[in-house]
Each structure stands twice: as C-alpha cells, then as structure tokens.
Amino acid sequence: MPDAALRDSRPRTPSEVDSFRPSAARMYDYYLGGSNHLAADREAADALLDAVPQVAEVARQNREFLHRVVEYAVQHGVTQFLDLGSGYASPGGLPEVALAHDPSCRVVAVDIDPAVVAQVQTIVRTSRLSGQVGAVHSDLRDLTAILEHPVTQRLIDFDRPVAILCLAVLHFVPGDLQHRVLAPLRRTAARGSLLALSHATAAAPTPTDAPVPPGRAQSIGVSRPDPSTIVRLIYDCTLTPLTLRTESELRRAIGDLDLVSPGLVPVDRWHPPSSGPETVVPPISSLLAAVAQL
Numbered sequence: 001m002p003d004a005a006l007r008d009s010r011p012r013t014p015s016e017v018d019s020f021r022p023s024a025a026r027m028y029d030y031y032l033g034g035s036n037h038l039a040a041d042r043e044a045a046d047a048l049l050d051a052v053p054q055v056a057e058v059a060r061q062n063r064e065f066l067h068r069v070v071e072y073a074v075q076h077g078v079t080q081f082l083d084l085g086s087g088y089a090s091p092g093g094l095p096e097v098a099l100a101h102d103p104s105c106r107v108v109a110v111d112i113d114p115a116v117v118a119q120v121q122t123i124v125r126t127s128r129l130s131g132q133v134g135a136v137h138s139d140l141r142d143l144t145a146i147l148e149h150p151v152t153q154r155l156i157d158f159d160r161p162v163a164i165l166c167l168a169v170l171h172f173v174p175g176d177l178q179h180r181v182l183a184p185l186r187r188t189a190a191r192g193s194l195l196a197l198s199h200a201t202a203a204a205p206t207p208t209d210a211p212v213p214p215g216r217a218q219s220i221g222v223s224r225p226d227p228s229t230i231v232r233l234i235y236d237c238t239l240t241p242l243t244l245r246t247e248s249e250l251r252r253a254i255g256d257l258d259l260v261s262p263g264l265v266p267v268d269r270w271h272p273p274s275s276g277p278e279t280v281v282p283p284i285s286s287l288l289a290a291v292a293q294l
Contacts, residue, residue: 022238024172025087025113031059034090036119044234051230058287061268062168062198065289067097068271069196072260072291073163074101078194080162081107082152084140085169088116089123094165095133106155110136110146112240140166140173143184161192168287171200172240177253186257189294195257198267198289202228202244250288257292264290 022044026037030045037045048055073081079102083094086109098105109120120135127133134151146152156162164185170177185195225233228244235242245253251264262269267287 022234023113023115024235024238024240025111025116027238028059028168029088029090031056032063032090034088036088036090036115044237048231048234052227054286058267059168062287062289063092065196065198065267065270065287066094066165066167067092069163069165069167069194069291070094070097070101072271073194074098074105076194078161078163078192079105080156080160081105081165082146082156082162083107083109083165083167084146085166085172086111086116086120086135087168089120095120095123095129099129099132105132107133108136108152108155109134110138110140112137112139140169141180143181143188147184147188158188159190161190161194163194163196164189166195166197167289168198168200170197171242171244174241174243178255182253182255182257186294191294193294194260195292195294196290197292198287199250200231200242200244201247201250201286201288247288254290254292257290257294260291260293264288 020040022040023038026041027045027048029035030037030041031049045055070081073079079098081094081098086094089095089109094109095107098107109116111117114137117135117137120133124130124133124135132155134155136146136149136151138146138149140146147158166181170181173181182195189195232242232244247264254264262271265288267289270289270291
C-alpha cells in the first residue's frame with residue numbers, strides 16, 4: 001500500500017472553497033494533527049479547544065473507533081466500505097486502514113467539502129487505486145445522488161454486504177435521522193451489511209438549565225455560555241452547523257436496528273483494546289458510537 005501517497009498528497013485548494021469560512025472537515029483534520037487546514041479553520045478550532053479542550057482527544061478516539069470498525073468488518077467478510085462524511089485522508093484514514101487489512105477492499109469516500117474530494121482523487125491518481133478507491137462530492141442529505149453516483153455504482157456492489165460508515169457526521173444533519181438517512185440506507189444495503197455511526201451528544205436538559213436573563217448574568221457569576229452552546233455557536237460559522245442530540249434522541253433515531261454488542265456506548269468503549277489505561281470520556285459534546293447489523 002503506498003502509504004506515502006496517502007499521507008503526503010496535498011492538492012491545490014479548489015477555487016470554489018471558501019477560505020474565509022471555517023470548514024468542519026478541515027477543523028477535524030486540525031484536531032488530528034493534519035495539514036489540510038487554513039487560517040479560518042485554525043482560528044475556529046482553537047476557539048473551540050479553548051472552551052472544550054477534550055475535543056482533540058474525542059477526535060482521536062473517533063479515529064481509533066474507525067480502525068476497530070474496519071477490523072470488525074473485514075473479520076466478518078465485509079470488504080466494501082461507503083464512507084459518508086469521510087473527511088481528509090490523513091494518516092490512519094479509511095482507505096489506508098482498509099487496504100492494509102485486506103488489499104481487495106473497495107472504498108468510496110463521500111464528502112460535502114470539494115477539497116476533501118480533490119485530495120482523494122489525487123491519491124487515486126498517484127497511487128493507481130482507481131479500481132479500489134473513489135470519491136463522491138455530495139451532501140449526505142441527498143442519498144439518492146450518492147447511491148446512484150457512477151463512482152459508487154462502479155466500486156460498490158449493493159447485492160453484497162457493505163460497511164456504511166457515518167462517523168462524526170450525522171450531527172451535521174438536521175431533522176429526523178431515522179427517515180432522512182438511516183431508513184434509506186437500510187433499504188439499500190444487502191443482508192449482512194454493517195452500519196457504523198458516531199454522534200456528538202449533549203447532556204439532557206434539566207430544570208436548572210433554564211436561560212439566565214441577561215441583566216442577571218453578572219450578578220450570579222455567569223460569564224460565558226456552557227460548552228455545548230459554544231460548540232454550536234462555533235460550528236454555526238461553518239457551512240455545516242451542528243445539531244447535538246441527547247442519548248435518548250439518538251436511541252430513538254436508531255430505533256429497532258440490531259446493534260452489535262455492546263450497543264450504543266461512548267466511542268472509546270466500543271470493542272476497546274484489551275490492554276492499556278481506560279480513557280475517561282468527556283461528559284459534554286462527547287461521541288456515542290454503535291455498529292448495527294443490517
């Protein structure tokens with residue numbers, strides 16, 4: 001596997017990319033220590049890290065969850081991957097990991113950010129992986145366009161099991177996840193397919209979470225919004241605002257999906273490594289994760 005090509009491909013930024021507005025994909029790359037980010041992304045990401053320092057750790061946990069999902073899929077004979085909201089192909093990304101596990105794997109990366117798609121296309125050209133890796137520029141909310149795209153149709157055989165990855169992306173989809181995303185994927189995927197997801201969550205509101213009148217803020221010592229509010233405000237500045245959901249909301253969206261043990265859990269608790277210290281998952285804006293059998 002040409003790891004150097006996967007790690008060092010740095011295509012020119014497409015002209016349609018807004019370099020003055022933060023991108024969720026580039027911010028995520030920044031959290032992971034990548035190089036695919038601009039000044040606006042670093043400014044927004046640093047503001048978020050200042051308010052919620054554990055964000056970078058959560059991003060790392062999510063990347064490790066991806067690795068474990070790929071290992072689980074390949075062990076169960078699933079070698080096709082549809083990565084919705086793929087993000088940049090930084091070290092340890094899906095194409096690199098999947099092909100390292102099984103050179104026959106096929107991967108389609110889908111992202112709303114044109115620069116992400118341009119990077120994957122550059123990797124495909126330089127690494128001669130066109131028969132195994134492809135990229136689709138599309139919005140996750142337009143699943144028909146994604147599933148019927150020529151690249152998807154060429155690389156993914158939906159008559160065979162496929163692993164569909166929705167990692168740290170569904171919180172960018174507003175509205176009803178069940179009918180907008182999960183149900184169409186269930187109808188398309190063959191029996192034996194897998195659906196992996198991770199989702200940013202917020203603590204359920206309590207009576208003490210009532211808004212504080214502006215005039216009283218200083219008198220009761222309130223100087224800044226809570227971390228969840230800060231997360232929302234920062235991502236509101238991007239092209240993909242964030243919709244944090246509570247655990248109960250996410251369970252309702254999952255519905256009757258048949259979850260692989262241990263079910264819906266904090267992202268670092270899904271099939272964790274057998275050795276090493278246990279990581280404490282942050283209680284605010286952490287990720288919950290699950291893998292479902294379709």
